[in-house]
Amino acid sequence: MKASQVVTRRNAIIAAGAALGGALVLRRWGAVELPPTYGHLLRIGDAFTYGAQRALLSHRSLAQEYTRGDICSFPATGTYNPAAMPNEKNSSAYRRDQQNGFADWRISVEGLVARPGSFSLADLKRLPARTQITRHVCEEGWSAIGEWTGAQLSRLLDAVGLLPAARIVNFHSIDEWTDGIDLIDAFHPQTILAYGMNGRDLPVPHGAPVRLRVETQVGYKSMKYLTRIVVTDSLAYLEKAGVFKSGWSWHAGI
Amino acid sequence: MKLKSFSIQSEPEILPIAEGQEPIANAPFNSERHSPWVKWSHWIIAISFFALAFSGYVILMCHPRLYWGQAGNDLTPALIELPISRNYKHNGWTNEVAFSAAADSPRTASRTYDIFNQNSWGRSLHFLAAWVLLGAGFLYLLYGVASGHIRRNLLSGAGAAESATVREDLLEHLRLKVRSPTGGPQYGRLQRLTYAIVVLVLLPLTGATGLAMSPAITASVPFLSSVFRGHQSARTIHFFLFVALMIFVFVHIVMVIRSGFRKQMRAMTWGQKG
Numbered sequence: 001m002k003a004s005q006v007v008t009r010r011n012a013i014i015a016a017g018a019a020l021g022g023a024l025v026l027r028r029w030g031a032v033e034l035p036p037t038y039g040h041l042l043r044i045g046d047a048f049t050y051g052a053q054r055a056l057l058s059h060r061s062l063a064q065e066y067t068r069g070d071i072c073s074f075p076a077t078g079t080y081n082p083a084a085m086p087n088e089k090n091s092s093a094y095r096r097d098q099q100n101g102f103a104d105w106r107i108s109v110e111g112l113v114a115r116p117g118s119f120s121l122a123d124l125k126r127l128p129a130r131t132q133i134t135r136h137v138c139e140e141g142w143s144a145i146g147e148w149t150g151a152q153l154s155r156l157l158d159a160v161g162l163l164p165a166a167r168i169v170n171f172h173s174i175d176e177w178t179d180g181i182d183l184i185d186a187f188h189p190q191t192i193l194a195y196g197m198n199g200r201d202l203p204v205p206h207g208a209p210v211r212l213r214v215e216t217q218v219g220y221k222s223m224k225y226l227t228r229i230v231v232t233d234s235l236a237y238l239e240k241a242g243v244f245k246s247g248w249s250w251h252a253g254i
Numbered sequence: 255m256k257l258k259s260f261s262i263q264s265e266p267e268i269l270p271i272a273e274g275q276e277p278i279a280n281a282p283f284n285s286e287r288h289s290p291w292v293k294w295s296h297w298i299i300a301i302s303f304f305a306l307a308f309s310g311y312v313i314l315m316c317h318p319r320l321y322w323g324q325a326g327n328d329l330t331p332a333l334i335e336l337p338i339s340r341n342y343k344h345n346g347w348t349n350e351v352a353f354s355a356a357a358d359s360p361r362t363a364s365r366t367y368d369i370f371n372q373n374s375w376g377r378s379l380h381f382l383a384a385w386v387l388l389g390a391g392f393l394y395l396l397y398g399v400a401s402g403h404i405r406r407n408l409l410s411g412a413g414a415a416e417s418a419t420v421r422e423d424l425l426e427h428l429r430l431k432v433r434s435p436t437g438g439p440q441y442g443r444l445q446r447l448t449y450a451i452v453v454l455v456l457l458p459l460t461g462a463t464g465l466a467m468s469p470a471i472t473a474s475v476p477f478l479s480s481v482f483r484g485h486q487s488a489r490t491i492h493f494f495l496f497v498a499l500m501i502f503v504f505v506h507i508v509m510v511i512r513s514g515f516r517k518q519m520r521a522m523t524w525g526q527k528g
Contacts, residue, residue: 042375045382057474064476066324073329075347076364135325135485137469139373141317142327143485198353198360205364216470247374254381254468 035235035250043249050251059184063215066133066145071198074136074144076205082174082225083204090174094225102209107193111170111231114161121195121209127151127159130192138219139252148213149196154187157231165233171212172228178241179223180232180250181214190215193226218252286438289401293522295394298386303503305383310496312376315339316369320493324484329361333490339370384464391457398453407439408450419443432513437521452502456495463492 034047082094097105108118131149138144157169162183170180185191194213195202202208207224214221230237238244288296318336319328326332329350335343346367352359398404423444426432433442441449465471465478466488472479482488510518519525 042378042382045385046378048385049381053470057470061474063469063473064479070324071353071360072325073327073350073360074353074362075328076362081364135469137467137485138317138327139377140369140371141313141489142319143325144327144330145325200353203351203353203362205362216473218469249374249378252377254377254464254471 046249046251049254053251054184060189062190063134066135068133068147070145071133071147072145074146074206075142076203077138077140078220079175079177079205079207079224081204085175087176090176094174097209098204105209107210107226107229109156109160109229109231111229112163112166112233113157113231114163115159117160119156124151124156124193124195124210127155130189131196132190132192132213132215134190134213134215136219136222147196147198148192148194149199150192150194150210150213152189153191153193153212154189156193156229157186162231166231168232168235168238170230170232170237171223171226172230173223173225174227175225177223178238179221180235180238181217181221185214185216185221188214188216218254220248220252285436285440288438288521289397289403291394291397291401292403292439295390295397296522298390299394302383302387302390303499306380306387307496307500309376309380309383311338312372313380314493316341316371316373316376318342320490321486322483322490323486326486328365329363341367341369344369384461387457388461394453403439404450404453407441408446408453410446420447427509430512432509435513435518435521437517437525448502452499456499456502460492460495460499463488463495467492 034051035043083091083098085091085094102121104120106118106120107124108116110116128151129149130152131147133145133147136144136146153169166183168180168182169186170178172178181191190213192213193210194207195210197203197206202211207226210226211224212222212226235250238250244250314336315338318338318341319326319332320334320336321330322333328347344367346369347363347365350361350363352361395404398408420443423442427444462478463482465475466482467485472485479485479488482491517525
């Protein structure tokens with residue numbers, strides 16, 4: 001029939017267009033490792049979101065920055081006071097650090113780097129500082145605007161020198177959480193190791209002495225109470241730790 | 255999504271046969287049937303819509319407060335508080351501490367309450383279903399524009415002259431007077447208008463407000479955030495669009511049942527006869 005021929009030809013055109021579009025997207029994805037799904041159906045959507053965002057979005061665009069007048073009240077959630085954790089070894093270490101104003105606190109940078117080392121709070125403050133008033137978007141649904149001051153993560157990574165195999169930057173905290181970001185987020189200009197909040201030292205509930213700020217991701221990627229940064233070549237470590245183990249998506253997407 | 259009853263009309267409706275297209279020989283009353291594209295996209299969108307509605311509700315239960323503007327949280331005033339989970343007004347907070355000595359200083363407090371939070375799978379299901387709906391919706395629109403389905407069956411009769419018949423049609427619907435189904439896309443006046451609004455306004459706006467909540471996407475496309483007046487406004491609009499779509503789905507199902515459930519289901523699946 002005439003009508004069905006029209007539909008068939010149209011089908012062919014659409015199918016060809018979809019295949020071409022898909023191939024172009026996949027070609028760009030090839031540059032980026034997709035997060036694993038572990039056979040979990042739901043994670044397929046997250047992997048697709050990650051691939052689409054990396055293929056379609058600008059990697060350097062800044063998240064909106066606000067003025068001092070926009071700063072609003074800011075709840076502290078998702079973490080417990082590290083000075084009163086069940087792990088007494090970590091807790092007492094944190095209390096000691098807290099008592100002397102984190103003067104002995106150090107963050108180590110290791111893994112696939114040319115010059116592994118550890119840095120004190122004073123070392124981080126010697127790196128050029130960036131202050132940004134940004135919106136924290138929590139996966140729970142709330143948001144808050146705060147001012148953050150810290151060293152750009154890219155400066156620290158440049159200082160230690162990434163090896164060519166480096167792909168993922170993992171963060172470890174004193175409350176034994178682990179999460180990681182890819183190099184696109186790690187080298188984003190607004191990705192900072194924040195030691196100041198709203199013009200003062202970072203308060204304990206918000207991650208003292210140093211927390212991560214990743215302004216292009218939902219809040220839980222901005223880890224608090226950092227102790228260690230490990231550069232790796234894959235997401236393999238994260239499978240066994242922190243974010244994945246608790247059932248959370250590595251790339252929360254939206 | 256493409257099926258609903260027909261209202262009683264004073265004059266017989268001219269059957270929409272495209273120019274140059276032969277009437278399908280086997281169809282009774284010379285009427286056009288739902289095309290396979292419409293049927294497939296209808297059911298794929300229906301399934302993904304229910305997955306989105308369910309997971310969206312679970313996500314909302316985690317923080318059942320809505321705000322207007324760029325930001326909003328438990329320490330700022332809410333526009334609406336929904337009593338839909340144990341998180342509703344839980345008050346599990348330490349004493350508030352000011353960030354500075356100023357009288358109007360923003361404050362902080364730590365949460366001490368173990369909130370309901372199933373977002374680990376809820377968000378992933380939401381986005382997976384959104385991808386499926388986006389794919390099916392895109393193919394539906396592509397077909398709808400290419401075949402003239404949207405122009406002929408959804409947008410024809412748009413305009414001021416039609417508002418009187420839409421009003422009549424609405425009154426007939428409110429009296430629950432419904433015509434039996436024709437098994438094809440010969441929609442009634444009110445039905446056409448409703449489908450056009452759902453397909454061309456509500457669903458795209460729901461997607462756009464969803465994207466406007468993403469830190470990565472709004473960094474690349476700041477317009478998305480500003481057009482909806484900020485992250486929390488987008489979230490609130492997203493919620494009310496969800497309510498509107500749920501009302502549509504409810505009325506849609508009621509009309510399908512009222513106008514002849516078996517006939518309608520046959521017409522939207524493998525049936526050839528209305």
